[in-house]
Amino acid sequence: MPRDEPPEYKRRNKAVSVADALAGAIDPVLRKRGFAGRDIITHWAAIAPPPFDRTCRPDKLSWPRGSSNADGATLVLRCAPGQALFAQHEAPAIAAAINRYFGYVLVKDVRLSAEPFTPGSAVKAQKPFQPSQSTIAKVGKQTEKVEDGDLREALQVLGLALSSRSERRSR
Incomplete structure (x- = not known):
């Protein structure tokens, strides 16, 4: 079976x-x-x-x-x-x-069709985010102890990007 x-x-x-x-x-x-x-x-x-x-x-x-x-x-x-x-x-x-x-x-x-089609109508241009001076100073203070210049710059770019995300969400 x-x-x-x-x-x-x-x-x-x-x-x-x-x-x-x-x-x-x-x-x-x-x-x-x-x-x-x-x-x-x-x-x-x-x-x-x-x-x-x-x-x-x-x-x-x-x-x-x-x-x-x-x-x-x-x-x-x-x-x-x-x-x-x-x-x-x-x-x-x-x-x-x-x-x-x-x-x-x-x-x-x-x-x-009588209805028009507008090419690129789905693409929305985003204006670049400008961080405030206080945000730039805050990120600069947090990364000032990093000795490697390239790493410090990369961390600052990352910090500004992350802070811009949190500022956009709070709006």
């Missing part, structure tokens, strides 16, 4: 990537926009020909109704201001690049 082994349980305390953790929330939204997966969104910089990899973003895939979907979908792109005419003119090249990447006819036509 063979022994039945207990089923192996999935570990819940293992590290997972952010993409895997957010897949449950992102995939249904992308499906509503016509995308079967995240590939066209995540790999857009590699898929689109220059300069469209920086000036355009895929917004939606519209599939024709009642067909076998062998003809391909219509890709709706958001373009940066001033790039719409150029993107519309190069629409066949954009569709060809997407189809070449996937290896089959995914996109038949490229249309433009």
